[in-house]
Amino acid sequence: MYRSAEELQKSIATYTRELDEKFNGEDGKRYVMLCGGTGCMAANSMGLKEKLESYIEKYGIADRVGIRMVGCFGMCSQGPFVRIFPENTLYRLVKEEDIEEIVFDDLLNGKVVDRLVYEDPATGEKIRKMEDIPFYKKQKRIALHGCGVIDPNRIEEALGCGGYQGLMKALTMDRADVIKAVLDSGLRGRGGGGFPTGRKWQFAYNQDSDEKYVVCNGDEGDPGAFMDRSALEDNPLGVIEGMAIAGYAIGARDGYFYIRAEYPRAVERIKNTIAKAEELGLLGDDILGTGFSFHAHLRLGAGAFVCGEETALLNSIMGLRGMPRARPPFPAVSGLWGKPTIVNNVETLASVPYIFREGVEEFTKYGTERSKGTKVFCLGGKVVNVGLVEIPMGTTLRELIFDIGGGIQDGKRFKAIQTGGPSGGCLTEEDLDTPIDFDNMVAAGSMMGSGGAIVMDEDNCMVDVAKFYMGFICDESCGKCSPCRIGTKRMLEILNRITSGAGTMQDFDDLEEIAAACKTNSLCALGQTSANPILSTIAHFRDEYIAHIQDKKCPAKVCKDLITYTIDPDKCRKCSMCSRACPMETIHGQPGKTVFEIDQSNCIKCGMCLASCKFDAISID
Amino acid sequence: MVSKLNGAAEKQIVEICDRYKGEKTPLIMILSDIQREYGYVPLEVQEIVSAKTGISVAEIYGVVTFYSFFSLEPKGKNVIGCCLGTACYVKGGQRIIDQFSEILGIKPGQTTEDGLFTLDALRCIGACAAAPAVTINGKIYARVNVKDIPDIVAEYREGAVAHV
Numbered sequence: 022m023y024r025s026a027e028e029l030q031k032s033i034a035t036y037t038r039e040l041d042e043k044f045n046g047e048d049g050k051r052y053v054m055l056c057g058g059t060g061c062m063a064a065n066s067m068g069l070k071e072k073l074e075s076y077i078e079k080y081g082i083a084d085r086v087g088i089r090m091v092g093c094f095g096m097c098s099q100g101p102f103v104r105i106f107p108e109n110t111l112y113r114l115v116k117e118e119d120i121e122e123i124v125f126d127d128l129l130n131g132k133v134v135d136r137l138v139y140e141d142p143a144t145g146e147k148i149r150k151m152e153d154i155p156f157y158k159k160q161k162r163i164a165l166h167g168c169g170v171i172d173p174n175r176i177e178e179a180l181g182c183g184g185y186q187g188l189m190k191a192l193t194m195d196r197a198d199v200i201k202a203v204l205d206s207g208l209r210g211r212g213g214g215g216f217p218t219g220r221k222w223q224f225a226y227n228q229d230s231d232e233k234y235v236v237c238n239g240d241e242g243d244p245g246a247f248m249d250r251s252a253l254e255d256n257p258l259g260v261i262e263g264m265a266i267a268g269y270a271i272g273a274r275d276g277y278f279y280i281r282a283e284y285p286r287a288v289e290r291i292k293n294t295i296a297k298a299e300e301l302g303l304l305g306d307d308i309l310g311t312g313f314s315f316h317a318h319l320r321l322g323a324g325a326f327v328c329g330e331e332t333a334l335l336n337s338i339m340g341l342r343g344m345p346r347a348r349p350p351f352p353a354v355s356g357l358w359g360k361p362t363i364v365n366n367v368e369t370l371a372s373v374p375y376i377f378r379e380g381v382e383e384f385t386k387y388g389t390e391r392s393k394g395t396k397v398f399c400l401g402g403k404v405v406n407v408g409l410v411e412i413p414m415g416t417t418l419r420e421l422i423f424d425i426g427g428g429i430q431d432g433k434r435f436k437a438i439q440t441g442g443p444s445g446g447c448l449t450e451e452d453l454d455t456p457i458d459f460d461n462m463v464a465a466g467s468m469m470g471s472g473g474a475i476v477m478d479e480d481n482c483m484v485d486v487a488k489f490y491m492g493f494i495c496d497e498s499c500g501k502c503s504p505c506r507i508g509t510k511r512m513l514e515i516l517n518r519i520t521s522g523a524g525t526m527q528d529f530d531d532l533e534e535i536a537a538a539c540k541t542n543s544l545c546a547l548g549q550t551s552a553n554p555i556l557s558t559i560a561h562f563r564d565e566y567i568a569h570i571q572d573k574k575c576p577a578k579v580c581k582d583l584i585t586y587t588i589d590p591d592k593c594r595k596c597s598m599c600s601r602a603c604p605m606e607t608i609h610g611q612p613g614k615t616v617f618e619i620d621q622s623n624c625i626k627c628g629m630c631l632a633s634c635k636f637d638a639i640s641i642d
Numbered sequence: 643m644v645s646k647l648n649g650a651a652e653k654q655i656v657e658i659c660d661r662y663k664g665e666k667t668p669l670i671m672i673l674s675d676i677q678r679e680y681g682y683v684p685l686e687v688q689e690i691v692s693a694k695t696g697i698s699v700a701e702i703y704g705v706v707t708f709y710s711f712f713s714l715e716p717k718g719k720n721v722i723g724c725c726l727g728t729a730c731y732v733k734g735g736q737r738i739i740d741q742f743s744e745i746l747g748i749k750p751g752q753t754t755e756d757g758l759f760t761l762d763a764l765r766c767i768g769a770c771a772a773a774p775a776v777t778i779n780g781k782i783y784a785r786v787n788v789k790d791i792p793d794i795v796a797e798y799r800e801g802a803v804a805h806v
Contacts, residue, residue: 059767059768059769059782060769060770060771060772062782063769063771063772063775063782063784064771064772064784097770097771098771100771242765242766243766244726244727244728244729244731244765244766245727245728245729245730245766245770246766246768247766247768247770250768282674282711283764283765283767284768320670320671321670321671321674322709322711323670323673323674323709323710323711323712324709324710324711324712324765325708325709325710326765337670338667339666339667340667340668340669340670340671340697340705341667341669341705342704342705342708343708343709344708358666358667399729399768399770401728401729401770401771401773402728402729402732402733402770402773403732403733407729407770407771407773408771439728442728473728475728475729475732477732481732486732489728489731490728493765499708602789604741604744604745625744627737627740627741627744627788628737628788629741629788629789632787632788632789633789
């Protein structure tokens, strides 16, 4: 239990030294670091850990080698990783059968296992250190500070890695000065809205109320995005610290984390870290003897995308259906239980400690004129390096996709990048040199959004992508206001018609008319922005829509009703693999005797035959 | 009101309600625990929650049906979740779920008659590097190919895969 900042700083000096030793080897030991992010866990990080333990035991070096499981390294498509310190060697795409070699060659004999070292696909050069890989070169971790470095289950490591320095600094300042620092930093809401964080805090600060609340919006629902989850899982104390600074600034004694139930590990980590912080006096009454009291609480989402909207989220915390309400009054005036409340996104709060720990000037070094700092993106889809990326704002889309992302998979052609999820839009070749920031992305016809960045290639049908997002929004519309409830349904019906070959040119006008009605009349942003994916795909890919409508063709060969699978009789080797794979039993022929043929009347276009054919005899038209 | 649940089940629900006695607005926390521990939230369970909290059954039913995490029906022994987040979708996630649907003879959201399988369409599970991803009883299957699906289903049908 720490009763003063001095006491805490004393322990932190020890924690920092202990953490440093895990990287610089000054304690005479070597450390193996494994990535415990979701991507690597899915690729068997735990299996690697067990193998490591057993081989380290077998070779009798357990007293000289430590194993650490840390948070996400970010470069998920190269995972699972094994990193060795103090040499700072990174092994990637490691399999269980590689572990003995790593232990014997590297840990025992100090020889790098060359074949497991990253190879730059562009130059063929072997790159041993993580920092030297192009994927990492243009990144800067502010919101993700500590992620992939500390063991998130050990609060000592979070403290040793700069944790609570920001709060301790803020607690020595006047509350008004704390808000001024956030205003000066130019920090804007990272959940997608881009509202200046300092101004939000100021509104709540100015309210005269006996109770105020800080809410951390961890209802990350944008499909294809997991920035917030990573921050919550990999450095939970960092987010808690940001929340406490916000609480101090506006005069709140309680804060609520609202985290989606689909993120059980993030929930667990936040819960445990809150409990540990309370035990140590880092949360609770009279924190570090400063007179500031702050308690953090946890609430779980229950699977409703609309709860990412702040008024819906507050209703959900209050045990109600998560439906939005009209604003004003804004939550900063009347929020949780009618009290002044600020709702900040996870990444926003995770960025706050840096501003106080390193200073406003250090923060504003990064970013553009009106968008300061960094933004975390989840780069996904058809890009080579799928993963978690934090870049200074002002980085161009081209740098993001080609330098960091490594370009398009399988040598295909870049078609579009979708940002902002179901509320955003897609950007194409012509926008690639746009520096990424809040205003530029909107000007280019999309939005920064919360950080989903899905890259698409020539095999993706843009009408189908628009339909995917509309299906999502239609499902997630809460039904409270009719423009969104009815409008999204009608737009989805039209898109279904187009992709099934029954569209007409009138559909363009209808879509635009409904889109305009949704935009102006919906109650919350979910409905207001619902048509963006349609409007931006029409703007950039009108020809593709027309091909569906007039030629009844899907150029990307995705829309099932507009394609046919056929077997080329010249290429068919009569092996019967396709026929056996067909779930409809609609491919006929005699093995070894006749070529096989698809009976189109029963074909459900599942693609099983195509996947099963070893002779490239099946094609889609 | 006479509960239609057996004594042990009723005791379990009451115990869950009691956990949140000190909370201002505990309904969703109670329902989340019930969903996790009891498996589903049928009407008779809602009635007990109503009696314990004083919140009307109508309001509870409204909340239960609003959030996709709560279900009125029990789930199957094996819950197959196909991720349809954007990253999985652009890599063929729809084909994957269609194939499960075809093999199991159920639509997403349904449970097979023998109670062995429930098929769910999931929003992003954040395993984008594993796209298209499938989770079965919490275990993540990465880069699933339509070809693998019959074998995956067969494995669980035979009970060969230990529960994770």
